[in-house]
Amino acid sequence: MSCLSQVIGSIGHQPIVASTISAAYEQNRASAPGGLCRNTIHQNLRSSRLCSHFLGTVGSFPRPTGYRGKNLSHPKRNIIEATAVAPRMAETKPVLISEAPEWQDLKKHVAEISDAEHDLRHLLVDEERCKGMIKEYDGIILDYSRQKATTETMKKLFKLAEAAKLKEKIDKMFKGEHINTTEDRAVLHVALRAPRDKVITSDGKNVVEDVWAVLDKIKAFSDKVRNGEWKGATGKPLTDVVAIGIGGSFLGPLFVHTALRTEPHTATAAKGRRLRFLANVDPIDVANALQGLKQETTLVVVVSKTFTTAETMLNARTVRTWLTSALGDDAVAKHVVAVSTNLKLVKEFGIDPENAFAFWDWVGGRYSVTSAVGVVPLSLQYGFDNVQKFLEGAWSVDEHFHTAPLEENLPVLTGLLSVWNNTFLGCPARAILPYCQALSKLAPHIQQVSMESNGKGVSIDGLPLPYAVGEVDFGEPGTNGQHSFYQLIHQGRIIPCDFIGIIKSQQSVYLKDEIVSNHDELMCNFFAQADALAYGKTEEEVRSEGVAEKLVPHKKFTGNRPSLSILLPNLTPYTVGQLLALYENRVATQGFVWGINSFDQWGVELGKVLAKQVRSTMNAARTEGKQITGFNYSTTYLLKKYLEGKTQLLYPEPKDVFPSDILASAESHPVPDAVDEPSN
Numbered sequence: 231m232s233c234l235s236q237v238i239g240s241i242g243h244q245p246i247v248a249s250t251i252s253a254a255y256e257q258n259r260a261s262a263p264g265g266l267c268r269n270t271i272h273q274n275l276r277s278s279r280l281c282s283h284f285l286g287t288v289g290s291f292p293r294p295t296g297y298r299g300k301n302l303s304h305p306k307r308n309i310i311e312a313t314a315v316a317p318r319m320a321e322t323k324p325v326l327i328s329e330a331p332e333w334q335d336l337k338k339h340v341a342e343i344s345d346a347e348h349d350l351r352h353l354l355v356d357e358e359r360c361k362g363m364i365k366e367y368d369g370i371i372l373d374y375s376r377q378k379a380t381t382e383t384m385k386k387l388f389k390l391a392e393a394a395k396l397k398e399k400i401d402k403m404f405k406g407e408h409i410n411t412t413e414d415r416a417v418l419h420v421a422l423r424a425p426r427d428k429v430i431t432s433d434g435k436n437v438v439e440d441v442w443a444v445l446d447k448i449k450a451f452s453d454k455v456r457n458g459e460w461k462g463a464t465g466k467p468l469t470d471v472v473a474i475g476i477g478g479s480f481l482g483p484l485f486v487h488t489a490l491r492t493e494p495h496t497a498t499a500a501k502g503r504r505l506r507f508l509a510n511v512d513p514i515d516v517a518n519a520l521q522g523l524k525q526e527t528t529l530v531v532v533v534s535k536t537f538t539t540a541e542t543m544l545n546a547r548t549v550r551t552w553l554t555s556a557l558g559d560d561a562v563a564k565h566v567v568a569v570s571t572n573l574k575l576v577k578e579f580g581i582d583p584e585n586a587f588a589f590w591d592w593v594g595g596r597y598s599v600t601s602a603v604g605v606v607p608l609s610l611q612y613g614f615d616n617v618q619k620f621l622e623g624a625w626s627v628d629e630h631f632h633t634a635p636l637e638e639n640l641p642v643l644t645g646l647l648s649v650w651n652n653t654f655l656g657c658p659a660r661a662i663l664p665y666c667q668a669l670s671k672l673a674p675h676i677q678q679v680s681m682e683s684n685g686k687g688v689s690i691d692g693l694p695l696p697y698a699v700g701e702v703d704f705g706e707p708g709t710n711g712q713h714s715f716y717q718l719i720h721q722g723r724i725i726p727c728d729f730i731g732i733i734k735s736q737q738s739v740y741l742k743d744e745i746v747s748n749h750d751e752l753m754c755n756f757f758a759q760a761d762a763l764a765y766g767k768t769e770e771e772v773r774s775e776g777v778a779e780k781l782v783p784h785k786k787f788t789g790n791r792p793s794l795s796i797l798l799p800n801l802t803p804y805t806v807g808q809l810l811a812l813y814e815n816r817v818a819t820q821g822f823v824w825g826i827n828s829f830d831q832w833g834v835e836l837g838k839v840l841a842k843q844v845r846s847t848m849n850a851a852r853t854e855g856k857q858i859t860g861f862n863y864s865t866t867y868l869l870k871k872y873l874e875g876k877t878q879l880l881y882p883e884p885k886d887v888f889p890s891d892i893l894a895s896a897e898s899h900p901v902p903d904a905v906d907e908p909s910n
């Protein structure tokens with residue numbers, strides 16, 4: 231309760247003190263599951279209408295000037311005291327974008343385009359329409375002609391974007407305003423890839439200077455490691471890197487690493503080096519990540535924005551034990567570096583802050599791959615110059631996002647179409663289907679970028695949303711996906727698809743007697759699938775093939791299933807950066823239009839808090855023989871069964887933690903670099 235004795239905001243010049251909201255707080259506390267921390271309760275409270283009233287309007291319609299949303303708590307910090315709130319705040323009532331006439335107009339429009347005349351079979355006949363729906367920017371081709379949309383639909387979507395003040399919101403993001411209001415933070419991942427001479431200020435400071443200071447440090451460090459100047463404890467060069475991190479501190483770097491490891495130029499740059507990722511707290515993942523590695527040639531990068539994430543810290547302690555058990559405690563200085571915003575905790579962990587690479591609270595975890603989070607491990611593997619090209623590609627799309635008109639703006643177009651599909655046409659999912667094996671980790675990365683950003687139930691003002699936001703993202707590279715879940719996409723649910731194709735493959739195979747090259751064969755499927763979904767196959771067409779009548783309904787394809795196609799000239803560091811920024815900015819567009827906060831992630835907290843409760847109960851049961859209490863029947867039963875099955879568990883020696891038969895197996899069977907798959 232102590233946090234409630236603080237001033238937490240104001241209306242006019244009147245401070246809002248604890249007692250103003252204590253009743254609501256108590257009510258939330260009473261309904262919260264046992265053991266919830268005050269931050270979680272505070273979060274519930276903040277989501278209430280009462281709080282949205284205090285916070286003012288920042289969603290679809292203007293919010294009062296002078297707003298400073300400092301009366302906020304953060305899951306990984308203490309509650310921050312309020313400073314000033316705009317005098318006019320009490321007068322401004324939050325309004326949802328769904329109240330706007332432009333929204334209502336689009337709702338009506340759904341019925342207007344639901345007839346057979348607006349079937350994709352018909353829409354695709356109109357060449358003028360199709361021509362207008364193919365856009366190009368800096369080598370990227372976007373074709374959205376297979377969307378269930380007419381020129382009229384697009385006009386209405388642009389009007390909705392205006393009503394939602396999309397352009398202004400994008401501009402505020404680039405200007406470093408604190409648009410992440412529930413955490414009182416700027417959202418400036420775009421500054422991470424800005425050219426050195428660009429000025430982007432947040433809170434009166436040019437953050438680009440700070441970004442480049444860290445980039446210069448990463449370049450110097452990665453050059454030294456790569457050229458062997460930086461040596462391990464036994465004097466050997468460090469050829470292998472294990473990057474420990476989870477969520478945004480893992481998925482983006484893994485996506486980029488997977489995209490670059492088969493590109494000839496970057497593959498050459500990585501020759502003789504290995505990059506592994508350790509994300510899951512499952513000890514099996516430790517075994518995967520360390521398999522075949524030797525302590526004396528391994529560099530560990532602990533990547534955590536907060537440096538408090540339970541999984542990452544346990545994995546970091548585990549791998550530190552692996553290192554020191556072979557090399558002694560002093561080896562940490564040469565074998566462990568960190569990437570974090572929390573340099574204090576880095577130091578407490580025993581890593582010299584000199585060997586730490588910083589980033590800032592205005593970089594969201596899932597938007598952090600272009601910070602040191604990605605740049606450190608990727609530069610170690612591929613060299614800084616290649617990673618710089620990746621940053622340049624991302625910046626190219628960022629600038630386009632910031633400056634291009636809505637009608638030409640690829641992230642805006644794709645974002646608006648996702649709003650259309652998801653909210654208005656009622657499609658709950660989106661399939662991300664790259665026809666490129668090197669993009670096999672794109673969908674897992676975008677799952678976090680999109681679903682952690684837009685998986686929300688309230689508006690940015692805390693109003694419950696009466697409309698659907700946030701799609702379920704999933705995907706696999708073509709053609710693998712075709713032999714897995716495409717059945718559902720063709721004849722089951724309507725799932726808007728993103729087809730991503732590459733003109734010039736990273737790898738070329740063309741067998742003499744084949745009519746097309748291997749990459750051509752892959753791309754034939756890329757072209758065919760989009761049309762198969764759009765056109766389908768009528769009953770008449772099925773019958774005309776002589777199909778038995780009873781099979782006709784089974785072999786019919788309804789068609790009229792939306793997709794969009796993205797064609798990239800090649801897959802290089804630059805275009806990987808472009809693709810990343812296209813998706814990041816698309817997700818932001820969706821959130822801006824929906825009027826939600828795409829930059830916080832309160833929903834991940836509850837599970838973490840409950841896991842903490844289980845952890846202490848498990849420890850007390852094991853070490854003091856205490857009863858399992860405080861859980862429901864089901865959890866108590868399962869916990870008991872689990873503990874009963876592990877009564878022999880002891881604190882083992884490092885040699886037992888890292889069983890030599892698993893981890894050293896690669897010494898007798900070395901894994902060649904070329905087939906050294908990423909472990910995650």
Ligand SMILES: O=P(O)(O)OC[C@H]1O[C@](O)(CO)[C@@H](O)[C@@H]1O
Pocket residue numbers: 476477478479533534535536537538539542595596682831834
């Ligand atoms: O980088 P950190 O602080 O270890 O956090 C890892 C991940 O945990 C989350 O906070 C929640 O799962 C993500 O947003 C983040 O990417």
